[in-house]
Amino acid sequence: MSRIYKMRYLLLRRFTQIGLLFLYFSANAYGWKILTGTLSSSTLFQTVPLADPFAILQMLSAGAVMGMDVFIGAAIIILFYGIIGGRAFCSWVCPVNMVTDLANWLRRKLLLDKAERKVWVSRNARYWVLVLSLIVSAITGLAAFELVSPITIFNRGVIFGMGMTGGVLFAIFLFDLFGVKNGWCGHICPLGGVYSLIGRFSLIRVRHNEPNCTLCMKCKEVCPESEVLFMIGKKSTTVNMGECVNCARCIEVCDDDALGFSIRDFATSKAKGENR
Ligand code: SF4
Ligand code: SF4
Structure with missing residues (x-):
């Protein structure tokens, strides 16, 4: 790359x-x-x-x-x-x-x-x-x-x-x-x-794909609001916290294609209890 x-x-x-x-x-x-x-x-x-x-x-x-x-x-x-x-x-x-x-x-x-x-x-x-x-x-x-x-x-x-x-x-x-x-x-x-x-419920979100994640934690190191990546090491989910600045540094440093931008799916997020 x-x-x-x-x-x-x-x-x-x-x-x-x-x-x-x-x-x-x-x-x-x-x-x-x-x-x-x-x-x-x-x-x-x-x-x-x-x-x-x-x-x-x-x-x-x-x-x-x-x-x-x-x-x-x-x-x-x-x-x-x-x-x-x-x-x-x-x-x-x-x-x-x-x-x-x-x-x-x-x-x-x-x-x-x-x-x-x-x-x-x-x-x-x-x-x-x-x-x-x-x-x-x-x-x-x-x-x-x-x-x-x-x-x-x-x-x-x-x-x-x-x-x-x-x-x-x-x-x-x-x-x-x-x-x-x-x-x-x-x-x-x-x-x-x-x-x-204001941005608490916005559509553009970072998505974590758990099967690709190797738990290297590079994303947490560079994230300016590392608490929003609370799901790393757990299940696949979306960064839904309003504090995420959508800077995409986590996406850029991930060598395993485990993070990317996505459009928030309210129905699935609610069913999985992701809207924290
Ligand atoms: S987009 Fe930026 S603020 Fe949001 S999780 Fe990734 S590194 Fe953190
Ligand atoms: S508004 Fe500017 S100075 Fe304030 S948190 Fe956001 S980036 Fe930082």
Whole structure:
């Protein structure tokens, strides 16, 4: 199997992430009107509104009044990820994923995963940060997470130039490298939490084919949300947990053809009790 084929999803993800950033940048730099705005709120071809549902929730909590186009934009995003993509925003769109993937790759190369764990953060912390962001937004009248969001910082940095705020991205890189494995995206980021909830019942899922599995555990090593692969070593089933980011790293590292994308079959999943 060629190296390029083994990295096909990774290359596609980087193409999408960098391509989107370039479109935002080119709207500002060259006046192209393909994708204008930022990841929080944008317009496709000057017609289709797109909006980050979590940013809208924060603004609603803060008491902001918004136009109908913003709600339509949020609804389009919710429908897309809720029905089709699951939490794919995190691995196919969000630019911070490139930073955290790099940190995780370095962690594996430097064997830091094998070192004694000094810092522990619950994977549920992201849901608490989510709630806290909404409470702080309501109290301050400002979209709280948006003010410090590394996603916004990265996105705006590419469009308008990265200043000192870029240090936030470096801090996340160091935290993921030397602190907690997949610390930011897998434990703290509330936007990742929001997409885990939105994508809970989406159609595109990773499927595990147990007869092919040799229990090498390479998939668990690279998976940024390794708990979602709870079925490895058990029966054939589908990764149904909303935390899976559909990054396909597990599929790419599997040499035994035991993992692949599939369309969720609700009837069979329910009968087998897979909808956890
Ligand atoms: S968890 Fe947050 S920072 Fe990480 S990829 Fe998802 S939205 Fe981006
Ligand atoms: S199960 Fe596979 S696709 Fe889902 S997050 Fe883990 S490595 Fe990515």
